[in-house]
Amino acid sequence: MAPKDDSHNANTRMLLSRRSLIQSGTKALISATFFSQGMNKVAQGKTAGKEKNATIASKSQVEHTIKPKALKPGDKVALLCPSGRPHNPAAVNRARAIVEQMGFKPVVGKNALKIYGAMAGTDEERLSDFSDALSDDSIAGIFCITGGYGALHLVDKIDWDLLKRNPKVIAGSDDNCHILVAAHSMTGVVTFHAPNMDRISSQQSFDAMKLAVTSKDNLPPAQSNYWGLESAFDGSSKSKARIPDDKFQIAYSYAAVDGTAEGHLLGGNLTALGSLMGTPYQPSFKGAVLFLEDINEDHGILDRWFTNLYLAGALNDVSAVTLGDFENCRTEECFNMYSIEDLFGDRMKVVNKPCCFGMPLGQSARSLTAPIGVQVRLDAGKGTLTYLESAVS
Secondary structure (H helix, E strand, O other), X not given: OOOOOHHHHHHHHHHHHHHHHHHOOOHHHHXXXXXXXXXXXXXXXXXXXXXXXXXXXXXXXXXXXEOOOOOOOOOEEEEEOOOEOOOOHHHHHHHHHHXXXXXXXXXXXXXXXXXXXXXXXXXXXXXXHHHHXXXXXXXXXXXXXXXXXXXXXXXXXXXXXXXXXXXXXXXXXXXXXXXXHHHHXXXXXXXXXXOOHHHOOOHHHHHHHHHHHHOOOOOOOEEOOOOOOHHHHOOOOXXXXXXXXXXXOOOOXXXXXXXXXXXXXXXXXXXXXXXXXXXXXXXXXXXXXXXXXXXXOEHHHHHHHHHHHHHOOHHHHOOEEEEEEEEOOEOOOOOOOOOHHHHHHHHHHHHOOOEEEOOOEOOOOOOEOEEEOOEEEEXXXXXXXXXXXXXXX
């Protein structure tokens, strides 16, 4: 009998190997292998043809930044749930009260409390609320009530031309960052990375959000600082930020790479940004000051997303990177035991771009609002993010 083809034997051995891995309960190793192979192909493609790697982002590259009109007292603001459903109806009332305290009139989306799995209704129902808010001329802004899962389903269904013709304030974070980044990529409209309504839990985050969407002046500089948040950064899986001692306050930050750079502010949730890579909604990283944050995630997963940006060339394109809050992210029971500073700092040292940590941007109680698309200056050594223009017109 003729011997079997070597390639057939190799395929058979690979199949048996995969089966044994699955049977032994190490599915994660397969995922890591496939991920690594995929990233190698990305790197090979990048080397083979840089013209092709002008990237899909060039399709959605916008020529001009468009600033939405500043919100005024009495303006109507839509309260929507493009992602998850609020934990309970009281969360909607709380969001309504926050918006009223800001001086605006809340208009709750008709499907905000619908249930479809973990989402606030079906894709069609959540899209309906978002489209209604975009097309209603009496609505001046859109605030997201909660994060979760599902906003990525909507980015290819939203009428971006409608937003471009009638720019409005859109604010949120977490999973809603898919919409924030896609909106700016497709239209050039400045969007606002701010804690979702159910995450606004301090006067600082409340005041910062209100100021960002109402003031025609440049926003105050943001100062990186770890004080009171050490355990939120140390890889602990369960403990939250330590209760600070007001009598002992040490303000400090950390720069993996010193230096100063300017560019348009871009970023937000690392998981959401990674999910948009390779799609028509991927933003242009060219010359951007990139900020990143995440919550409740394994360091191994965060490393994958950040490495994805590195292999795709995004970190070479940006002018600088600043890292915000990674609240309750952890090393326990994950592949990568490095700290956030080690994981991201090592990559930034390779590309040699200014990079600092501890910026008060994210979803925590101290988080400020970051307008995506405005010109900023980052001084990594001093840990300062300075706004060079206003966010609204």
